[in-house]
Amino acid sequence: MTLTLRQLRYAQAAARYGNVTTAAKVLHVSQPSVSMAITQIEDHFGKPVFVRQRGSGVSLTAFGHVVMAKARQLLADAEALETLGDADSGLRGELVLGCFEDLAPYCVPSILARLRRRCPAIDVVVREEGFDTLGRHLDDGATDLAISYDLGLPASATATILCELAPQALLPSDHPLAARETVTMAELGGEPLILTDQAQSWQHVLELFHLCNVRPTQAIRTGSFELQRAMVANGLGVALAYSRPYGDFSYDGRPLVRRPIADPLPLQRIVIAQKARNALAAIQMVFVEETKRWFDEVWPTIHADRPGRSGAAKR
Template identity: 40%
Template sequence: MLYISLRQYEYVCAIGRHGSLSAAALHLNVSQPALSNALTRVEEQLGYPLFARRRGAAMALTPQGRSFIDEAEALLASAARLENATDRDVGKTRLRLGCFVDLAPFLLSRALRQLRVQMPDVAITYRVGSFEGLISGLIDGRIDLALTYGLSMDAGFTQQTLFTSTPHALLAPDHPLAAHSDVSLQDLAAYPLILSEEGLSAQHVLGLFRQIGENPTVAHRAASLEIQRSLAAHGEGVAISYANPPAHTSYDGMPLLSLPVSDPFTAEPVVLARHGTGPSDTQIATAEQALSDLKP
C-alpha cells in the first residue's frame, strides 16, 4: 500500500526547491497550511525530518531530505513521462558536479567525459567555484560531488583522495632562484610573494610559511592563476600555486619558470568530496567509482 500520495511528493519537493513554505505555496498556488500538513504527514510516515527548521532562517534540507527529494523528483518525472509518452527526457536523472576554480582547467573536462561514459542515462551538470562556494553547495544540496583540495572540510564530509599535488614556485628567468632545480619555503621566504586572492588558498600558503617560523611579504593577491603567472613573469615576485600548467610562458608571452617546492609537508591531496559520512546512494557511488582514477 502507498502511504504517500504524488501530491504530497509534489508539495515536499516544492518546499525543497523554494526553501520556504510561503514561496512554495505561492509557486503552487495553494495555502501554507496545506503544505505544512503534507510535510508533517510525510515526515511522520518516514520517521525522520526532511528539513532543519530554524527560526528566522530558510528551511534547510537534511542529508536524508536531499536524498528523499532527489528520489521523489525522479518519481514525479516518471509519472509525468507516463502521462506524456512523447517527452523522452523527462525521467532522466541528474548529477551535479562541483570543481575548484584552479583545478577546473585540468580536471573538469576529463571528469565530465568519464561520468558521461559510465552514466549515459544521467544528466551531468557542473559548477566551478571557490572553496567556500563548493562547501556551501555541498551542504545545501546544490552540488552532489566536488573536485577540490581537502582544505577546511571537517568530519561532516566524506573525502576520497584522488592524487597528491605539490606546490610550485613561478618566477622570471632572471630571478636569483632561477638556477635551482627546486626550492624550499626557506629559499622563498626572502622574496615578495604573489598569492591568490581566494581566501583559503592564501591562508593555506601563509600557514605553510608560519610552520617554518617565517612571515614573508605579500606583494600581490591575484584574481586568477594566469594573473599570478603574468605578474611572476614580469618580475613582480614569486607566485606559489598548486596548479601547474605545462606552458612555459604567461598569457602575454613572457617566459616563466616553474620550480617544485621541496618541503614534503606542503603536499596537498586533491579529493572527491560529498557532504555526509554515511553510505552514498547508488548513483553517487557509481559517480565516485567513475572518478576514482581521475588524474590531471
C-alpha cells in the same frame, strides 16, 4: 506519501534553472503546472521552499536547499529502480557537483566526457566555487559531491583521496632562482609573494612559510589563479602552487617556470567528498568511479614531472 515524484521533478527543474517559465519549457509542461507543484510542496511542509522574484524567477530558501537535496536523491533512486536490470547506460538522473574553481578546468570537462560515454542519461550540474562556499553547500545538501583540495571541508563530510601533491615555486623565466634545480622557502621569502585572495588558500600558503620559520617580506593578493600566474610571468613576484595548466605560459603569452621546494613540506590532497550520512545514489557512485579512474589514469600524465602519488584512501 502525499508528495509525488512529478511534483519533486518539477520543483527540481525550477531550482536548477532559477526560473519557472524555463523549467516548464524544458519539461514540456505549462508554467502553471510547475507553479502548482511548488505550491503543493510548500503547503505540505508549511514553510517556503522558494523565494519568488519578479518575472517568475525563483531561488531556494535555506530550507529549500535541504528539500531539493533530498528530492534529488529520491528521484535518482526512483530512476535507478526503474532501470535496475539494465547496464550502466540505463542509469539516468541528475547530480550536483561542486568543484574548487582552480581545479574545475583541469579535470571536470574530461571526467564529464568519460561519464557521458558510459552513462549518457546522467546529467551533472557543475558549480565552480571557492573554499568558503564549497564546504557550506556540501554541508547543507546544495551539492551532492565536491572535488576540492582538502581545505575548508565540513566535519560532516567524508572524503576519498584522489591524489597528493607537493607545492612548487612559480617564478618568472628570467629570475635568478629559475636557473636552480630547487629553491628554498627562505629564498622565496625574500621576494614579493603573490597570493590568490581565496578563503583558506592564502592562509594555507602563509602557514607553509610559517612551518619553515620564514616570513615573506611582502604579499600581493590577486583574485584568481590565472592572474596570479600572469603577475609572476611579468616579473611582479613569486608564488606557490600545487597544480598548473598544460604549458607554462600565462594568458598574455609570457613564460614562467616551476621549481620544486627543497624544504620538507606536507603534501596537499585532492579529494572527492560527500556528506558522511548520505548514502550515494547509483549515479553518484558511477561519477565517483569515473573520477577516481581519471585521477589514476590521466592526472599522472599531466603532472608527470611533479612529486606526489595517487590513490583511494579514506580521510
